[in-house]
Amino acid sequence: MSTLYRIRWVSSKGPIWWVLLAAIALDGNNGLFPVAFAIVEGETKESWSFFLYYLHSIIGTNTNRMPLCFMTDRQKGVVEAINKIVPEATHRVCGRHLYNNFKKKFPGLNLRNHFWVAARAYNSRVFNFAMDKMKRDKKDAYEWLIEKPLHSWSRHAFDPRVRSDHVTNNMIESFNQWVGDLRGKPILTLVDSLRVKLMGRIHCRYDKACAWESLVTPKIRQKLNVIRQDSRMCIVVFAGGEEYEVTEGVSRFVVNLHAKSCACRAWEISGLPCKHAAACIARKRANLEEYCDEYYSKATYLRAYGGIIHPISDESMWPVGNHEVVEPPPLRRLPGRPKKNRRRELDEPTPGSQSRRSSTIRCCICKQFGHNKRTCQRGPVKGKPSSNAGHQGERPHV
Template structure:
């Protein structure tokens, strides 16, 4: 028992509190000839009767009677077709045990007593008393691999050393009793005796009715009700139980100075602009600025073009005027053009100052 204690001290203490006859094969009751250590048969039976749990008591008993009658008759008819001494499942079990017994070494000491070496361990097998040190033969009724090795050593038959509980004769005897048919409950005789014990008055208890099976102390809940627990591992110190944010070995980060926020002047609700109004106003202003910038660029280009071509144009106009109408007409024409040019220049300067 040192190995379970090294693996888990809590598990070792739990096993010590539990009787050996409930979890160790060597301490089982040898009269039942069963080596099952799980409650799989109980769980299977609970699933078998699960559709009838919520039925009334009479319906529940009648449904169980029908299922048992069907099961007993089916097994009896199936057992009538078996051939040999043992049931087919027991034969298959013996074949597996015989294959494992080939790895054992035998030392005969006389009077059907043998020393069987299985790896680093040694066992004593007595074929007269049908015993073995591992206690599996006595508990299950089927020879263990040590006993099977000794039986094969003396050219014996494994079926002769099995318990009679695994024989076809006992199997048929266990299922030969039939479950008799019953009439409908409405045809049952009415008993008018006064001393018949009546059922207690039905009283509905508060709360939701319990439908789940009552579990034994220490039995684990099902997977749907089991709480999921996960262990957190720190990335800094690689220890379990915390993360890197709460790690005590992590480097301390310098705190940033907290800057005081500027307090804005209170704005009355009536003067507060909404987001859509602010967006529309900024869009209009940006479009006006874009138009004014293009206008200024256009005026600057035109002013530069007129400054480069104004002198030559004036001389040509004056010469043509003198040749056609004389000096006064040319001066008047030149003056007229000059007046128009001055007026145009003042207009451009006014636009550029906007």
């Protein structure tokens, strides 16, 4: 399981106000792995500190020699809580939320393209190229963005020990869908329902993984197939030992299979061999799956889902305790109609709103856009025969 944890909060949609804080990791098959969650009274610095304190006490500082890394949407108080409770952890910011703040001040398609090229750049050469183009187009946008810590939003500055190249929190949005209608349930019902869902998910994924035949997970195997296809465009020159020189177009890259490194740095950041390394591995006639990081292996996946959540009997069978009765939070009436879905951006389409058919009208007579054959100026006048009608029965001239 990855040490990159997505920190997320989900608010209630009922008369009793609560906030669900969750820490979610990614397994080796790009699936969500809920690590911990807590019910708190609100999204505050104190709540995040409480949650991160107990999370840190369980998972520790260094997991299998991999540093902790948190990716957030910069929610209220979460950055201060991370710096206070887990100062040794690295912190990433969701690129989509960072861009939403960026485009409010600096809109435009060119600036958008420069932003995402810089955010997804695996090496400093591509990053500097994109930032230089942004600086020429809009110097204020460049200065605003360059002030942000590079290790929090650009791939080339990520800690390679984390073995994750994700720059957005988009995948975590499915956690809201996974919680689903439980957001309107009482707290005890919510917690018990989450336990049951987790219990079934862990067992189901473990059983499916036992039938896998490859060394890596299915999602990673699909990625490796794409990498193999892309590597066919590379020219490999063996230098000796485990070192190679790979030419792709007009660019050259140095690959070291022993160190699992490439000059493009995609292998170091993601933990998966890049297309340049894949070309060298193919020349060596070795198995590409053996050069993937252990995090993507079937064995690691089985260890992640090897534990079980033990079932719980009915509440009537529980032993009577002397603990204090926990009262529910006070009722809080929210203004307006309760919302079930998250608030979307202005330029973000709603699900199902886009039609599969094109909304552009095209005339079948003149082949122009904006009108149909009934309003076409070149079409035949109503009640009069077309110009070709009088010649249908005539013999052609020889």
